[in-house]
Amino acid sequence: MSRKPSRSRLRRDDEKxxxxxxxxxxxxxxxxxxxxxxxxxxxxxxRARVSRALVYVYFKNKAELQFAVCRRALRxxxxxxSAAADGEKRGYDKIVAIGRxxxxxxxxxxxxFAALSRFEAHQPDRIDAGSSERAVLEAGVxxxxxxxxxxxxxxxDGTIAxxxxxxxxxLTLWGYTHGAIQIAQTKAAFLEEVGLSADEFLAHAIRFxxxxxxxxxxxxx
Amino acid sequence: MSRKPSRSRLRRDDEKxxxxxxxxxxxxxxxxxxxxxxxxxxxxxxRARVSRALVYVYFKNKAELQFAVCRRALRxxxxxxSAAADGEKRGYDKIVAIGRxxxxxxxxxxxxFAALSRFEAHQPDRIDAGSSERAVLEAGVxxxxxxxxxxxxxxxDGTIAxxxxxxxxxLTLWGYTHGAIQIAQTKAAFLEEVGLSADEFLAHAIRFxxxxxxxxxxxxx
DNA sequence: GCACTTTACTGACATCATGTCAATCATTCA
DNA sequence: TGAATGATTGACATGATGTCAGTAAAGTGC
Numbered sequence: 001m002s003r004k005p006s007r008s009r010l011r012r013d014d015e016k017x018x019x020x021x022x023x024x025x026x027x028x029x030x031x032x033x034x035x036x037x038x039x040x041x042x043x044x045x046x047r048a049r050v051s052r053a054l055v056y057v058y059f060k061n062k063a064e065l066q067f068a069v070c071r072r073a074l075r076x077x078x079x080x081x082s083a084a085a086d087g088e089k090r091g092y093d094k095i096v097a098i099g100r101x102x103x104x105x106x107x108x109x110x111x112x113f114a115a116l117s118r119f120e121a122h123q124p125d126r127i128d129a130g131s132s133e134r135a136v137l138e139a140g141v142x143x144x145x146x147x148x149x150x151x152x153x154x155x156x157d158g159t160i161a162x163x164x165x166x167x168x169x170x171l172t173l174w175g176y177t178h179g180a181i182q183i184a185q186t187k188a189a190f191l192e193e194v195g196l197s198a199d200e201f202l203a204h205a206i207r208f209x210x211x212x213x214x215x216x217x218x219x220x221x
Numbered sequence: 222m223s224r225k226p227s228r229s230r231l232r233r234d235d236e237k238x239x240x241x242x243x244x245x246x247x248x249x250x251x252x253x254x255x256x257x258x259x260x261x262x263x264x265x266x267x268r269a270r271v272s273r274a275l276v277y278v279y280f281k282n283k284a285e286l287q288f289a290v291c292r293r294a295l296r297x298x299x300x301x302x303s304a305a306a307d308g309e310k311r312g313y314d315k316i317v318a319i320g321r322x323x324x325x326x327x328x329x330x331x332x333x334f335a336a337l338s339r340f341e342a343h344q345p346d347r348i349d350a351g352s353s354e355r356a357v358l359e360a361g362v363x364x365x366x367x368x369x370x371x372x373x374x375x376x377x378d379g380t381i382a383x384x385x386x387x388x389x390x391x392l393t394l395w396g397y398t399h400g401a402i403q404i405a406q407t408k409a410a411f412l413e414e415v416g417l418s419a420d421e422f423l424a425h426a427i428r429f430x431x432x433x434x435x436x437x438x439x440x441x442x
Numbered sequence: 443g444c445a446c447t448t449t450a451c452t453g454a455c456a457t458c459a460t461g462t463c464a465a466t467c468a469t470t471c472a
Numbered sequence: 473t474g475a476a477t478g479a480t481t482g483a484c485a486t487g488a489t490g491t492c493a494g495t496a497a498a499g500t501g502c
Contacts, residue, residue, distance in 0.1 A: 012449080012498085019450095035344070040488065051452045056490065117342040123256070123335065123407045137411055167415050171404060172426050179400020183392060186344045190358055194388050205393050211432035233469085233478080240479095261459065272481045277461065 020058050023048050024072065027065045032111040036066060036118060067132040070119050073112035074139035080105050081146045091154020095213060098147055099177055099206045106181045117182055144170045154213070161215040173209070180205035241279050244269050245293065248286045253332040257287060257339060288353040291340050294333035295360035301326050302367045312375020316434060319368055320398055320427045327402045338403055365391045375434070382436040394430070401426035 026048035030039045041062060045052040059065045084101035085094040106113040119136060127134050147170040154160025163169050184191065184198040184205075191198055247269035251260045262283060266273040280286045305322035306315040327334040340357060348355050368391040375381030384390050405412065405419040405426075412419055 009499090016450090041490090042488075052489090053452055053491085054450080057451075061490075114342070114344065120403055120407060121335070121338040121342045124410075127410065141415075165417070168417055168422060168425055169429070171412075171417075171422065172401060172429055175400035175404040175426065176397040176430065177400070179396035179398070179403070180393060182341055182400070183396040186341060187358075189345075189348065191392075194362075196386070196389055196392075201389060201392065204389055205396065208390070208393055208433035209397065209430065211435070212429035214432070237479090262461090263459075273460090274462085274481055274483095275479080278480080282461075 019050075023050070023055060023058055024065070024068050028069055028072075028111060031066075031069065031115070036062075036114070064132055066115060066118065067136050069112070069115045070136045071132075071139050073109065073115050074136065074143055076109065076112060077102070077105050077116075078139075078143045078146060081143060085146055085150050090159045091150055091152075091157050092159035092210075092213060094150035094153060095147070095160070095173070096206065096210060098150060099173070099210070102177050103181055103184075103202050103206075106185060110185065113181065113185065116178070117186075120178060144174065147173060158215060160213045169213075176209045177205070180209070240271075244271070244276060244279055245286070245289045249290055249293075249332060252287075252290065252336070257283075257335070285353055287336060287339065288357050290333070290336045291357045292353075292360050294330065294336050295357065295364055297330065297333065298323070298326050298337075299360075299364045299367060302364060306367055306371050311380045312371055312373075312378050313380035313431075313434065315371035315374060316368070316381070316394070317427065317431065319371060320394070320431070323398050324402055324405075324423050324427075327406060331406065334402065334406065337399070338407075341399060365395065368394060379436060381434045390434075397430045398426070401430070 023044065026044045027039075029047055030043045034040075034043070039062070041055055042052050044065070045055045048055070055065075059068065080101045081098050084097040088094045088097045124133055127137065144167065148166040151160060151163055151166045151169055155162050180202060184201050188198045191201055244265065247265045248260075250268055251264045255261075255264070260283070262276055263273050265286070266276045269276070276286075280289065301322045302319050305318040309315045309318045345354060348358065365388065369387040372381060372384055372387045372390055376383050401423060405422050409419045412422055
């Protein structure tokens, strides 16, 4: 028996959504400036020109805000990876492009990458259906789908070995790449100390990590 | 002008060290139970049967306690990797063993692995010489040395391709393995959902990640 | 336009963890 | 024994979190 929502109802929902986004904007700025741990809800509120209490109306707590940032991060990431893959013809090249695009993403949006790192490192006790944590996970799957598509394309055109469980490979690649970027990013100063540049490190990581995808010599496409 | 320390002075230094270790023990227990974020200094103090104020005498803050746990973790890890490498003759097999040992370590000491994950994800603004954060970094280098030794052994016996920058490769392998374990560990429930077991995932990650080390066919040892 | 309802928003509060310090307790040493 | 040194703590100030009752504002029906 649901009635058609009134015009003003729709408009207000819209404004609510806008405010929500504005709060995430503010949170991103504060997180970027002070880091997640040190970031205070008060700062987020001030930056959004709103009382602290209102932030709690939109987000149950700081963790929920972080999840919201993660979802944004994964949305942007998916676009980038997708565009990168579309720019290449052969499956193998798509995968290389995806790896590079992830690295570019990390250096273009360090905050987003840091948010994802936190999410990866965080061990949840339970993930309820419908929770925002679950939503982040699902956004993650959407990203993996891009990789999976490239892998199957590669299997078809013969540039990548046949794979029975593409999700397994996609996750492996994701873990590898994420791990490598994380070192390059958080330990950049240390890398310098031992005479390595972060770029050099990442370039090597890409070259090195993709060997496993090569099809056996003489395998038919 | 330093005089020989008195007998009682030495004994008391010893007791101080013991207490310090006891505090780290307590911290480990609390961290394992409640996670790093939720862990309270009060809990650590209570578990060590000590006032909260005393904890602050030994550790400037919670972060310092975490660094202490990281150092322990890296000490244990180094032993494990070292033992694993020593159990194999050929360089390549040493590397495989090291990878497996890291995985075994992560499943045997989930708290230690989580601590290292946090450390990897954490972006420091400055690392002062002599700081405990620096000490963790150095303990990390000690771990990488094990890998580097295995790599050079492999280059010598011909089971691994020649490498001009072993630290580069060691760090790449570290990043890969860590990234993969992290997914297997924190996202185990999710892996199940998509029909993968954590063990299967890790086994694949090892096989997949080491392709880059193979020497070119017909390369001389 | 006016009453009335629903929704957005906030100030003030209770709670709780952190980090500090002066004061106390225990021990070594002369 | 009594001074001195070091270990330990209770009590405090500070600051962040999350909640809630209450106010302001916008929407609705007349």
